Amino acid sequence: MPEGQRGKFLERAKADLARRFGVNYVESIPATRFAGALEAAEQIVDAAIAELRVPAAPHRRPHRQLPLVDTTVPVPAAARAKNVANDALPGAGKLALSSGAGVPLTMSSREIAQLTGKRHDNVMADIRKMLVELHGEGGLLSFQDTHANEQNGQNYPIFRLPKRETLILIAGYSIPLRARIIDRWQELEEQAAGVRQVAALPDFSNPAAAARAWAEQFASFSASSRSQPTERSRRC
Structure with a gap:
């Protein structure tokens, strides 16, 4: 050649x-x-x-x-972490996929609001009340996150709930609304199962x-x- x-x-x-x-x-x-x-x-x-x-x-x-x-030239930890970081699913209801290291699936309060047709601020209030009863005021930090608005570039508070807390939240919702949330969770779990089957990044x-x-x-x-x-x- x-x-x-x-x-x-x-x-x-x-x-x-x-x-x-x-x-x-x-x-x-x-x-x-x-x-x-x-x-x-x-x-x-x-x-x-x-x-x-x-x-x-x-x-x-x-x-x-x-x-x-060249093993004599170390790769910066920040660069390696960026290369293997998990990508959230596209769309407004972004999800933290399991990386195989025990990171749980979560559903954002914005996606819950979109699936149920409720106002996001009302969903946030319901989630806050539920989390305080379950985990106390100090437990809120474990579920809090922010969402970047693409139009104005500002960050707004959201919650990210694991499956257990999501199902507890929707226990009082109507059957059609509960069905939407449960169907979405099944879809997300199937997607996550497919992601976990992808080969890990080689050394x-x-x-x-x-x-x-x-x-x-x-x-x-x-x-x-x-x-x-x-x-x-x-x-x-």
Whole structure:
């Protein structure tokens, strides 16, 4: 491959990796180090797939293994935290999805107001009264948050309730309103379950561990794909 074309390929590969896994610092890795790390990862993936009794990719030429990142240059904690931070769902009723680290699902007071057709200030008052009775005045801080208004840029107070507190709140609502909230919770839990099934961000400071994890997920995906009936068999 011509040197110019090879350089463009490496830059495209780094950009794709950074976009796919949300690790922007990958783009700062020198091209030579990145190329060596790619080859090392490919060899490790081939070996891991063979161990899992999955047909291995074609043999590639030997190479000198290089780490994907320079471990002597620490990645700022703030940057790493930003890369792995959870994204809330789009829309007015944003949700704190579980990150797999025990972070619970929550529903905002704004979404509760929208689902029930109630005024947000009235919903806030109902939530405040409920939380004081359940947890006391000091317990309010655990549920308080702010919402940034896109029109004026100002922040307004909201509450974020876990499922238990949400169901307690709507216990006195009419059946149709309770049904809307419960249906929405089921939808959110299904979405969160799908998010938790997504592969965790690999440890790029350990290419061997990252490649082995990718190989195991590839094997699992291949096995599930083989177990699914084809389009033709479903028609028969």
